[in-house]
Amino acid sequence: SKPQQALYELVLASQYAAIEATHPDNHWNVPHEQVVNILTQGLIDLGLxxxxxxxxxxxxxxxxxxxxxxxxxxGLDVHDVGDYRIQEQWRQLEPGMALTVEPGLYVAPDDTTVDEQWRGIGIRIEDDVLVTKTGCEVLSHEVPKDVADIEKIMKGS
Incomplete structure (x- = not known):
């Protein structure tokens, strides 16, 4: 639906920004801050x-x-151990670190604070990312996630 697509594109834009922010010059929280900013502005723009x-x-x-x-x-586990903060400071990203980048939006089916068209939509887009010396490598890059690719899969073509 159009509302699903609007929220999906918003989550995808936030994920692309977070992946772009995943590099050794940034600390752990910078990708999250990117997501929060994009999702918040998008939710305002959409009226939610x-x-x-x-x-x-x-x-x-x-x-x-x-x-x-x-x-x-x-790492060795889906949710691996490791500190996100060291001495109350966000941990600097370093080459070799692996993490997920998985923003999402969830509108409860019974949320009467939003228009009915948005209710019951839940979206999360996840990639696995490796921090490199110059940026990052998306390890799950072959998984389709652009709207056109998803629509093609949904149509069975």
């Missing part, structure tokens, strides 16, 4: 959130629809 952008980010008003972090460490 009401209010001023900076206030909604500061008060975490977006958490009604995005209630988790953007990713976690990957």
């Amino acid at each position: 959130l009401k209010g001023e952008f900076n206030e909604l980010v500061e008060t975490e008003g977006y958490r009604q629809f995005f209630m988790h972090r953007t990713g976690h460490w990957l």
Whole structure:
């Protein structure tokens, strides 16, 4: 549907920005900050959130629809161990670190604060990412995720 596509494209845009921000010059939280900013502004633009952008980010008003972090460490286990902060500072990303980048939006089926067209839509787009010396490598890059590719798969072609 058009509402599903609008939310999907918003999540995808936030994911692309987070992947772009996943490199050794940034700390752990920078990709998440990118996602929060893009999702918050997009939710305002689509009319799901009401209010001023900076206030909604500061008060975490977006958490009604995005209630988790953007990713976690990957390693020997799906959710690998490792500190996200060291001495209360976000950990610097380093070459060789592996993590997920998985933003999402979830509109509860019974959420009467939004127009009915949005209710019951849930989207999460996940990639596995390896931090390299110059940026990152998306390990799951062969999984289709652009709208045209998804629509093609859904049509069975």
